[in-house]
Amino acid sequence: MGASRRRTLPRTHRPPRDAAHALPVSAAKATGSLGPRAFATLLALVALTLFVYAPVAHHEFLAWDDPQYVTDNPHVLGGLTWPDVRWAFTAYYASNWHPLTWLSHMADVQWYGVAPGPAHLTNLAMHIATTAVLFLVLLQTTRAWAPSAVVAALFAVHPLHVESVGWIAERKDVLSTFLWALTVWMYAVHVRQPGWTRWLAVCGTFVLALLAKPMVVTLPFVLLLLDIWPLGRLRLDERGIGWREYIATAGKLVREKVPLFALAAATSVVTFYAQRQGGAVAEFETLPFGTRLANAVVTYFVYLQKTIWPARLAAFYPYAPTISAPLLVGSALGLLIVSLIAIGAARQRPYLLVGWLWYVGTLVPVIGVIQVGSQARADRYTYVPLIGVFIACAWLVREVAVRYPRWRPALTGLIVLAIGAFAIEARAQTLYWKDSLALWQHAVETTAPNEVAETGLGLALADQGRHEEAIAHFTEALRVNQAYPFAHNDLGAEFRRRHQTDEAIGHLSEALRLRPDFPEAANNLGNALADAGRLDEAVARYSDALRLKPEYAGAHQGLGAVLTRLEKWDEAVAEFSEAARLLPDSADAATNLAAALASAGQFEAAAKQAALALRLNPRNDLAHRLLSDLTERGAIQATPGAARPQGRP
Numbered sequence: 001m002g003a004s005r006r007r008t009l010p011r012t013h014r015p016p017r018d019a020a021h022a023l024p025v026s027a028a029k030a031t032g033s034l035g036p037r038a039f040a041t042l043l044a045l046v047a048l049t050l051f052v053y054a055p056v057a058h059h060e061f062l063a064w065d066d067p068q069y070v071t072d073n074p075h076v077l078g079g080l081t082w083p084d085v086r087w088a089f090t091a092y093y094a095s096n097w098h099p100l101t102w103l104s105h106m107a108d109v110q111w112y113g114v115a116p117g118p119a120h121l122t123n124l125a126m127h128i129a130t131t132a133v134l135f136l137v138l139l140q141t142t143r144a145w146a147p148s149a150v151v152a153a154l155f156a157v158h159p160l161h162v163e164s165v166g167w168i169a170e171r172k173d174v175l176s177t178f179l180w181a182l183t184v185w186m187y188a189v190h191v192r193q194p195g196w197t198r199w200l201a202v203c204g205t206f207v208l209a210l211l212a213k214p215m216v217v218t219l220p221f222v223l224l225l226l227d228i229w230p231l232g233r234l235r236l237d238e239r240g241i242g243w244r245e246y247i248a249t250a251g252k253l254v255r256e257k258v259p260l261f262a263l264a265a266a267t268s269v270v271t272f273y274a275q276r277q278g279g280a281v282a283e284f285e286t287l288p289f290g291t292r293l294a295n296a297v298v299t300y301f302v303y304l305q306k307t308i309w310p311a312r313l314a315a316f317y318p319y320a321p322t323i324s325a326p327l328l329v330g331s332a333l334g335l336l337i338v339s340l341i342a343i344g345a346a347r348q349r350p351y352l353l354v355g356w357l358w359y360v361g362t363l364v365p366v367i368g369v370i371q372v373g374s375q376a377r378a379d380r381y382t383y384v385p386l387i388g389v390f391i392a393c394a395w396l397v398r399e400v401a402v403r404y405p406r407w408r409p410a411l412t413g414l415i416v417l418a419i420g421a422f423a424i425e426a427r428a429q430t431l432y433w434k435d436s437l438a439l440w441q442h443a444v445e446t447t448a449p450n451e452v453a454e455t456g457l458g459l460a461l462a463d464q465g466r467h468e469e470a471i472a473h474f475t476e477a478l479r480v481n482q483a484y485p486f487a488h489n490d491l492g493a494e495f496r497r498r499h500q501t502d503e504a505i506g507h508l509s510e511a512l513r514l515r516p517d518f519p520e521a522a523n524n525l526g527n528a529l530a531d532a533g534r535l536d537e538a539v540a541r542y543s544d545a546l547r548l549k550p551e552y553a554g555a556h557q558g559l560g561a562v563l564t565r566l567e568k569w570d571e572a573v574a575e576f577s578e579a580a581r582l583l584p585d586s587a588d589a590a591t592n593l594a595a596a597l598a599s600a601g602q603f604e605a606a607a608k609q610a611a612l613a614l615r616l617n618p619r620n621d622l623a624h625r626l627l628s629d630l631t632e633r634g635a636i637q638a639t640p641g642a643a644r645p646q647g648r649p
Contacts, residue, residue: 038139041149042132048419049128049156052426055434056120056166063436063459064315065169068094070105071114074551074582079110092274100211101172119168126174127165131156133181134387141188141230147394150415154390157423159310160303161386163379166433173383176213179205180384187223191231206260214271215384217264218362220257225357227253229350237347272370287319289369294323296367298331299377300360306379307386310422313429314443316452319376335360342392351395358388374452436460444473451477451484458490470494485515489524496528504528519549523558530562538562553582557589560596569600580609587617594626603630 061071070076075084075091080103087093088102104122112118135152139145155161164173183205190198209216227233234249306313342356366381397415401408432442437460443453458473471494477487492507508525512518526541542559545552560575576593583589594609607630613623 034136037145038136041135041145041152045131045135045149045152045156046128048153048423049124049131052157052162052423053124053127053165053430055427055430056124057117059116059120059166059433060435061116061168062433062439063463064439064456065094065167069169069171070109070119073105074553076102076105076109077114078106080106095274096172096214097270097274098172098176098211098213100208101175101213104171104175104212116168119171120166123165123168123171123174126171126178127156127161130174130178130181133178133185137181137185137188138230138391140185141226144395144398147391147398150394150397150419151387151390153419154394154422155387157419157426158307158386159313159422159426159429160306160379160382162313162426162429162433163315164383166430167380170380172213173380176209176216177384179209179212180216180219183209183219184223184226187226188231191233203259203263207263210263210267214267215362215365215381217268217365220260220264221361222358223257223260224253225354225361228346229354236350236353268365291319291323292368294328295319295376296369297335298323298327299367300363301331301334302377303363303382303385304389307382307389310425310429312446313379314447314450314453315433315439315456316443316450317376317378317447318450318452319374349396349399352392355388355390355392355395358391359385362388437464449480451481451487454480455484455487455490458487462490462494467494467497483514485511485518485521488514489518489521492521492528493524496524496531499531501528501532505532517548519545519552519555522548523552523555526555526558526562530558530565535562535566539566551582553579553586553589556582557592560592564596564599569596572596573600573602585616587613587620587623590616591620591623591626594623598626598630606630 061067067073073093075087075093078084084106085103088099088106091097091102093102105119108119108122131152134155135148138148138151142148164170164177183202186198186201186205190202206216206219209219228236233253234246338356339360342353346353362385363381366378368376397411401411432438436456440453440456440460443450444457447453454473454477458470458477461467461473462470471491474487474491474494477484478491481487488507488511492504492511495501495507496504505525505528508521508528511521512525515521522541522545526538526545529535529538529541539559539562542555542562545555546559549555556575556579560572560579563569563572563575573593573596576589576596580586580589580593590609590613594606594613597603597606597609607627610623610627610630613620614627617623
């Protein structure tokens, strides 16, 4: 008889054979057994992170997405109310569905008011919390203090992460990643001591992470990687078993995570629908699939290059006009070579495979094959993926240090130097996010030609009253890309300010032609048409803006003003009432409503609104005159049309 082969499942409860492997989870200490060295490391990580990000306490709101998320969002400005909580879970606003993120912004307003400093500090607190959880998870599952501390430190201070932490609108990044890290921690606890309550904790934290940002849909895939290393549930170095046993074990691990994959799939469908509804998903006619795929391949290596040498970072990276064949072929070959190296080393160094696949896999939702937005890449997309790169590098250095003890001082010095250099560069990068002017000035300097950066800089200059400079940058944006609707919109608004109505109407009409679902352009065109006396056309454009964005206070104001000129008093009152509801702290909105009510003959209500306007702004001359007129003449003596909203819409 032939010799029989020993057939067993991979063993997970024996010590590792070399420094590349983690200790089994069952041998890890409980989470509560935090020793003095680990506690000191946490304090050092907090101090290092505060060194980098302390300036954000004095940073402003940006004119880029912060208005949509906070300063111009009536649901967020209302704080935590039941109607707004319901809106958070049902709305596809800003081309996204992330209710927990909306709730966090509402909580900011509820607790601190509309203040940028506390909102920035909330982002920072979440980043620090994620850094701490990342360190503790790695320490508990690998029992390797030094590489765990290095990974956490790199995550805390790498310049590519400044965008996620220093931008209030990216709350979704820091919140979802904190919940991502908690999910991994819950999973490690569940693996160590399986139970339904612990598994429900895993599912629960994952659901919360999905509700904060759908990019975390790749987490079940990452948990499968962690099953290989450091959790050791599928040991690639196991000898004496067949491939069927490996497949059986892997299948069991996959089936265990079916609920997580189902949650991820459902969230992906909802998110794609939300982004489609908001017009954020680029069509293949705009960006052909071949262009997207080529950019994706190159972007994988651009991110790695920026990881090693994080220079010339910017808020927005435009698509390159062309990608050279050598760059594309070199990037594709590089991906293949690194992947083969990671696979070949998987038995002895599983952390290389896990780290590399973590990086490649978690970038898939944002690599641009399904294009959301017009950017070629974005620093914020590396927030989670680079953890895999940091893990691979840290454990490789650890193995070298173990095998060659004489190299240990030099390796330690090199790591400390790298972390220090990254921290200094990240602090400098943080300062570019202090306000819109600094942000877009830097982007123009580092990425020109860039129509998005030119337009952003123009808006920042216009907000400071530097209108001639603003016009120059809007014009430059159109020179770079004549079909950029946002530059046409902003240039049209500037021409309207200068009373060049025909030029304004031309640019605003072009903005709408290029992007029909552009409510701001429709509103601005309505304003310009009203200036030109083309009132019926103005009404149509305001109506378009409100169809696209029903809670657009500015469009309600403009439409109300035009309806007043048309002497459609009741309709004007309805529009101004909605504007006042959306802007409860606006003296101008209350004044306009008061004037419209007086014109419609609703004198008592007009007097109440005028009084409210004076409480909001005691120096409001129009409200003073209106209230004085109503008081002197008496409500019975006033006549319809006696008071009208002042100023252009």
